[in-house]
């Protein structure tokens with residue numbers, strides 16, 4: 141039994157405790173955010189049974205993907221995407237990009253994907269807490285932006301929404317931000333939304349209570 145098996149076991153026990161209390165039928169996917177660790181930790185986590193990993197920088201995703209190319213890992217991109225990194229990201233064929241945060245970025249991605257004759261699965265990032273420091277579309281523009289991307293970007297496969305919880309110790313405010321995202325997610329399910337990515341190490345149990353079905357956990361797994 142490697143060290144990360146017991147870590148994963150502890151985390152899944154915590155996830156399951158909330159999940160079963162909230163919704164027996166909801167499957168919750170865990171993305172292990174590996175941005176703070178070197179590839180050999182990712183490999184050990186993989187051996188413990190984890191397949192999906194998240195990185196927030198294109199260069200780091202490229203480096204770790206390269207170092208671990210023999211393993212059947214699923215890479216998620218969760219960070220701010222600069223325009224000059226679009227080609228590099230597309231060439232890495234990530235399994236899901238959580239951080240499509242504007243129609244403009246979607247159109248730029250779509251253009252490059254069209255040239256390369258590829259498609260890319262993405263989530264629309266929503267700035268539910270309306271924080272200046274955060275990326276994402278404002279909640280009041282989320283639906284129209286989602287539908288506009290669907291309409292104008294045939295090489296993007298929109299899978300749902302992503303949010304980072306409000307940056308505060310006030311649990312009520314964090315909950316509010318998750319609820320805002322969940323409500324938008326619900327309105328978008330008739331348009332094909334299947335993923336509601338929210339919840340990090342400090343707030344994932346609350347996120348599950350608010351309807352998250354994809355968690356992005358870093359520090360709680362790797363430290």
Ligand SMILES: *Cc1c(COP(=O)(O)O)cnc(C)c1O
Pocket residue numbers: 173175196218219304340341342356357358359360
């Ligand atoms: C770093 C990061 C996470 C994981 O954060 P932890 O608090 O370490 O769990 C999740 N989502 C995004 C977008 C991140 O940048």
